[in-house]
Amino acid sequence: MPIATDFAINSTTKVITYTGAAHAATGAGYYTVLEFHRWLQDLADDAGATGDDYMDISRATPSDKQFDTIITLVNGYTLDEATLAHEHLYAGSIIQGAGGTEVIYDGVAVIAGAGAHIEVAQNGAIIANDFWNAIPFGTGIKGLNPDNANGFCSRFMLKVRTAGADIDGRRLLFQTRELGYSYSEFKVNGTSRGINVAALTYTSDLNNQTASGTIAGYTDITNLVAGYNGIVVDGTNTHYFYSKWDRGSRSINQFYERMKYLTRRGSSDSLYGLNGELFRGITHEVTVTTPRAGTVLEGVAATWPGGTGQVLARDSGAAATKLWIQLLTGVAPTASQTVTMGAVTVTAGTGTPSLDRAVPLPFCGVSTGSAIIGGFGFGIEALDLSVNDKLFDLTNTLRQPPNLVMFTVSGLVSTEDYILVGPGSGGVLLEAQMALSAALTGVAVTAAVVSGAIPADTPASGTIRIKRTNGAFSRHPYSAWSGSTFTITSHDFSTNNAVIAAQVYVSYIDKLADATTASFQSTYVADRELFVRRRDGGGTPTKTFETSATLGSANSSVAVQRLTDV
């Protein structure tokens, strides 16, 4: 339809209304701002007005063009929002009014795969009227004014200034959050006049192909701690994260899909007090100091001069020195600003207190299909991690789980077989794995110190064998070890001492079988040769079973033989 039939000009109010068909209806009209300007100018030089377009040479000039993409409606002419006139123009900006009545619609061109559903967050909320995702009549593909040959899935205008004031500094956040597809976002930190390009990705996510309804059932995935918490990811030290997710019975990739589900378009789930659709994770780390008042909570809104956000974590309630926030509007706190969270306040540090943090998409990070590479500060409980997972703590340092490997001996007879698994060397038991650095002679000895470091692959608790003066290797449970010291169950060494340099070895499995299998877990450092011995004397004796095995970077097992020896 020609533009003249889709727009009308009110002679009294100077409001330009859209009179054409609605989005997605046949005949709906869309015009560039330049076409719009040309039409107005064409009318303005007419001798007299015709139809419903009250514009001719006798009337004030309706529009002015600075560039082909920047059109100013002058002399009181305005677009009629009630008839959605601005939604039918694209490829540039429209400026109207002045001073306290100034309104700006800036042009947007979105680069993404054809048919991408684009969400736009403005002033801390998703714009509900996403007219640009309409399906033009007859196309069957989402997106107004696409230019797929040049990579644009949609082109339109958004209002960024009203009543003479910019809406959140003209900041816009474009995002795609469609299950089954890659999540992406593009932030425009203040639109310019003309066309603002937002580059997004919208490609199939091969690690997210499960039906939405199925993922909805993954409700055993929960966030155990929504806030600052310590997790021993590397098996040794505690590091801090802003979440502690439990993936329940789900695989790590199912977990990833659940995270996408929680933050998908149309989500009704809430994360840290925000709707999942709006949740992005930590955007800024803010150093705070005194004066403080009250106890800082997590998952609460925060405001400061020039911005708002949501507190996802803090390092202390009463004496916080760090806040990790998701910025919602404006800019992050600057030096010495007061950050207010209800009745609670803290003060931003001096200098540059706010540090930008990269926002992962989705917020949990990416999945390789069998492992997750976490986003900044995103935590998963240690039990749910495996060696190929990578997490980044709140210092943005990579934390990787140890490779926990299991060695299992099967084929045992409970209460009959005694099983010993110790270090091996050349196919025999390595009794000299370690040596005491000092004699054990006390009445109640609780520590055994060896020369050199205890092998790093030694289980956190278990049993060791210590050679005594009578030649026997006594068995000693230990509850912990560190450096060169085993913390053992109190034992009397006052007689039958263990001399200095006495042999010591870890007996990885050392017990009378209480099931058909016995196992131990350790952290893989290097291949470990093991020596396995099973014996059963007594009423129905069997021949001794001995073998050597290697515990490598994957779980390993040995099935014992039981040959009668009567």
Added chain:
Amino acid sequence: MAVSINWATRVINIPQADLTPVSAGLFQLDVNWLRLALKDIEDGVDGVSFPDTHRHNTQVTLSGVTYARTFEVINGYTITFQDTGSPYTVRCVGANHNVADVKNVNQVSLIIGNSAGLITVATGAGPTSGEIATAVWGHTQ
């Protein structure tokens, strides 16, 4: 008292009380009983750390004849019968064995009691009849 092992020296100690008295100064050792006692030690908390004390082949029945089990002390273990201060003799029964080879010398003497039937020569085919005859005729008192 019971059979015990000194792990430092790998000496298996057999108390006289564990032997069966036969007559004055003569006691009997059931070698299979000794084997089972050793196996009981081997599968204990102390014993499991150490190598096997012995090798055992059970008795075999062939054409209605049951051949005796064999018992061989290995891995450097030795046997000491309790030295009571008075000499006595131990008669071994129940298995062919190598106890005499690993017995520590003291006032206890041993009646081995091994019995061999058909044996296998480790190498060669054994002496010929001619070699035997030559050896007999060449023998001087």
